[in-house]
Amino acid sequence: MPPQSSGKGLLQPGDYVRHPRQPDWGLGQVQSIIGARITVNFEHAGKLLIDGNVIDLQRIDPRTL
Numbered sequence: 001m002p003p004q005s006s007g008k009g010l011l012q013p014g015d016y017v018r019h020p021r022q023p024d025w026g027l028g029q030v031q032s033i034i035g036a037r038i039t040v041n042f043e044h045a046g047k048l049l050i051d052g053n054v055i056d057l058q059r060i061d062p063r064t065l
Contacts, residue, residue, distance in 0.1 A: 011038065016065065017057040019050070027060065 011017065015030045017040060026043030033039075036052040050057060 011052075011057065011059060016060040016062055018060060019055065020058055021055070027065070028057075030057075 011030055011033060013030050013032055017028045017030060019025050019028065019040075019042070022045070025045040025048075028040040028042040028045075028048075031039040031041055031047065033052075038050045038052050038057065039047060040050055040057070041047045
């Protein structure tokens with residue numbers, strides 16, 4: 001599946017992200033991307049569907065974890 005564009009670059013399944021307006025959700029891992037629909041499993045919020053047209057998820061470099 002091709003990478004999904006986001007405000008911080010390209011996202012792919014397996015990438016770690018944070019929601020810019022919901023820091024209490026914790027770290028999330030991208031599960032799937034279909035068009036602008038991004039399924040993310042967050043530490044404290046569970047699996048959520050994010051509209052990539054509305055929210056620019058912040059990609060996290062796994063080396064900084």
